Amino acid sequence: MNSKGIAAVAKTIRSLSIDAIQKANSGHPGLPLGTAELAALLYGEVLKHNPANSKWADRDRFVLSAGHGSMLLYSILHLAGYKVTLDDIKNFRQVGSPCCGHPEYGLCDGVENTSGPLGQGIALAVGMALAESMLEAKYNTANHKIVNHYTYALVGEGCLEEGVSSEASSFAGHNKLGKLIVFYDQNKISIDGSTDITFTEDIGKRYEAYGWQVLKGDMYDVEGVASLIEQAKKEENKPTLIMLKSVIGKFAPKQGTPSVHGEPLGEADVAETKKNLGLDPEKFFQIDEEAVKYFADKKAEFAKRESDWNAEFEAWAKENPELAKEWKASYEGTADGTADDPTYEVGKSVATRTASGDMINAMGLRYSYLVGGSADLKGSNKSGMKCDNGTFSPENRKGRSIEFGIREFGMASECAGISLHGGLRPYCATYLVFSDYMRPSIRLAALMKQPVIYDLTHDSIYLGEDGPTHQPIEQLSSLRSIPNLQVLRPGDAEETVAAWHMAMEAKDHPVLFALTRQNVPVYAKEDKNWRETIKKGAYIVKTGAENPDVTIVATGSEVNMALEAAAKVSGKSVRVVSILDKNLFESQSEDFQKSILGKGRVIVAEAGCKTGWEAYVSSKKDLFTIDHFGESGPAKKVAEHFGFTSDKLAELINA
Numbered sequence: 001m002n003s004k005g006i007a008a009v010a011k012t013i014r015s016l017s018i019d020a021i022q023k024a025n026s027g028h029p030g031l032p033l034g035t036a037e038l039a040a041l042l043y044g045e046v047l048k049h050n051p052a053n054s055k056w057a058d059r060d061r062f063v064l065s066a067g068h069g070s071m072l073l074y075s076i077l078h079l080a081g082y083k084v085t086l087d088d089i090k091n092f093r094q095v096g097s098p099c100c101g102h103p104e105y106g107l108c109d110g111v112e113n114t115s116g117p118l119g120q121g122i123a124l125a126v127g128m129a130l131a132e133s134m135l136e137a138k139y140n141t142a143n144h145k146i147v148n149h150y151t152y153a154l155v156g157e158g159c160l161e162e163g164v165s166s167e168a169s170s171f172a173g174h175n176k177l178g179k180l181i182v183f184y185d186q187n188k189i190s191i192d193g194s195t196d197i198t199f200t201e202d203i204g205k206r207y208e209a210y211g212w213q214v215l216k217g218d219m220y221d222v223e224g225v226a227s228l229i230e231q232a233k234k235e236e237n238k239p240t241l242i243m244l245k246s247v248i249g250k251f252a253p254k255q256g257t258p259s260v261h262g263e264p265l266g267e268a269d270v271a272e273t274k275k276n277l278g279l280d281p282e283k284f285f286q287i288d289e290e291a292v293k294y295f296a297d298k299k300a301e302f303a304k305r306e307s308d309w310n311a312e313f314e315a316w317a318k319e320n321p322e323l324a325k326e327w328k329a330s331y332e333g334t335a336d337g338t339a340d341d342p343t344y345e346v347g348k349s350v351a352t353r354t355a356s357g358d359m360i361n362a363m364g365l366r367y368s369y370l371v372g373g374s375a376d377l378k379g380s381n382k383s384g385m386k387c388d389n390g391t392f393s394p395e396n397r398k399g400r401s402i403e404f405g406i407r408e409f410g411m412a413s414e415c416a417g418i419s420l421h422g423g424l425r426p427y428c429a430t431y432l433v434f435s436d437y438m439r440p441s442i443r444l445a446a447l448m449k450q451p452v453i454y455d456l457t458h459d460s461i462y463l464g465e466d467g468p469t470h471q472p473i474e475q476l477s478s479l480r481s482i483p484n485l486q487v488l489r490p491g492d493a494e495e496t497v498a499a500w501h502m503a504m505e506a507k508d509h510p511v512l513f514a515l516t517r518q519n520v521p522v523y524a525k526e527d528k529n530w531r532e533t534i535k536k537g538a539y540i541v542k543t544g545a546e547n548p549d550v551t552i553v554a555t556g557s558e559v560n561m562a563l564e565a566a567a568k569v570s571g572k573s574v575r576v577v578s579i580l581d582k583n584l585f586e587s588q589s590e591d592f593q594k595s596i597l598g599k600g601r602v603i604v605a606e607a608g609c610k611t612g613w614e615a616y617v618s619s620k621k622d623l624f625t626i627d628h629f630g631e632s633g634p635a636k637k638v639a640e641h642f643g644f645t646s647d648k649l650a651e652l653i654n655a
Helices: 003-024 030-046 067-080 086-090 120-139 157-161 163-174 203-210 222-234 267-277 289-319 321-332 352-366 408-421 432-448 475-480 493-505 530-536 558-567 582-586 590-597 635-642 646-654
Strands: 061-064 151-155 180-186 213-218 240-245 349-351 370-374 401-403 425-431 453-457 486-488 511-514 519-521 538-542 550-554 574-579 601-605
Touching: 003 030, 003 067, 003 086, 003 222, 003 267, 003 289, 030 067, 030 151, 030 180, 030 222, 030 289, 061 067, 061 120, 067 086, 067 289, 120 151, 120 157, 120 163, 120 180, 120 321, 120 408, 120 432, 157 163, 157 180, 163 203, 163 408, 180 222, 203 213, 203 240, 213 222, 222 240, 289 321, 349 352, 352 370, 352 453, 352 493, 370 401, 370 453, 408 425, 408 432, 425 432, 432 453, 432 475, 432 511, 475 486, 475 511, 486 493, 486 582, 493 511, 493 530, 530 538, 538 558, 538 590, 550 558, 550 646, 558 574, 558 601, 558 646, 582 590, 601 646
Parallel strands: 061 151, 151 180, 180 240, 213 240, 370 425, 425 453, 453 511, 486 511, 550 574, 550 601
Antiparallel strands: 349 519, 538 574
């Protein structure tokens, strides 16, 4: 180990970080100052990576869960040779700079994930480690190991206080994800003071209870930390938490205090910190030449690791052409198998959750890399994959069906981590109302443009007896407001098939299904080209007339209600429109929207709140929606209780 080089890199990380934060007059110097040696060790001596190609499939992953310390990451990426320039760093936290306030996936070379909301980073890392273990079992052979890497994460006190870290850590321990190594920056400082004011449990015992190996050391004993990492790697059946005692803001005058966590040091303290580091206080963005030389000497070694893997991959592909075909398809997002779509007769009653389950199995045959499961609701969600290799477990890493347990937030974040890793397409399932538990991760997946699929069922008051705690009201409008999230609410089994095709074709955004618990009839569709039209978000189910008096815009189970109501009306021409994707429909040309909606009166029918539908109607009375919590009782009785029936809708049409 080149201790001198690592020390020079650590010094330079501190130099770049404090100057960038001071120049921006914004940022968090505490973590970069406190953990610089760890970053230097990881990127110089530990990680299997090649800065010349940040997308090398078998690279080790590093997740900065404590994303507020982003200058640590930008500094080491720049020094290691990733496409992060000194000018990028000088423009830290400025509009257009890839060096954002918190790391953002897709904007900065070498950044593996978007992190900022505390706790989600470690959950993403669990998903990455899960993906590695699944791919390792699927592709490695007796002669060739083409998947063989580790996932590392750096977490802070705040990450481990957030509940999602508990969900994900419990999952990782249960599933014995031995190639996950997490470093805990144990500085015992939070924004409001010492962590002792709120956070006093024994973290080591907590993680041992999860099934983790727990190791302890000193952040600044570089050789000791390297030894702990080697010890972690020897434990193949447990993830490892390495607890490292550290000093937040090390070398700064206010080191070890809350004030150094999240605000620039100030010009005077920056100068004093530089003196403590042996740097010139009058110079800015100083880079130690020894640090430059250290990584220059590593360049050939980094490149050789990848070239050796490429040769291994080529030999593997030659020996295993079918596996190679599956690998290629998984990274291109194309089908590598065949299966017929399920078909449904008009008039047959099928819950859209059931049709979605049928499609999961069809898509599972068509895409060998589709993996996923439910938060302990597989039977109720109808989300089980029957065409898989069984359930994923420590004994069966080839299983494609995942038991996430009752951990909705962790499940969603782990699926985002699977997607970020690459090579697998994840879906996860629970009830629509529990999207409230998942929402932070759904939002992050949308921000990262990850095509996770959320299979959410029991989408309205029609779930019945479980009552208002389980009956979603505001969730649809809330989810539709998340940028880059595609929300699909199919009206019948046939539309559910179409929705799954749209979801699997999505490459740069997550897709969420809202599906019925109750059976709904498959309806005749007067638009004979509806399977193409629906790709624009909406289509005409019942024409009514070229210029109908009334158009009912409906989604999900309310399309059938609208058809029933239209049949009860005489003296008026009534059109029924199914809107599968409200946002997609609204993105179409004005001419297309008018051709679907017609020129007459529009009524909106959806078993959820009116928010977002107001622009469709000329009078609020034409919003046939539910803007209050539900009620416990049989579904039909609940609907009658609230007047949410086809008879009441027909009365509104006639009004």
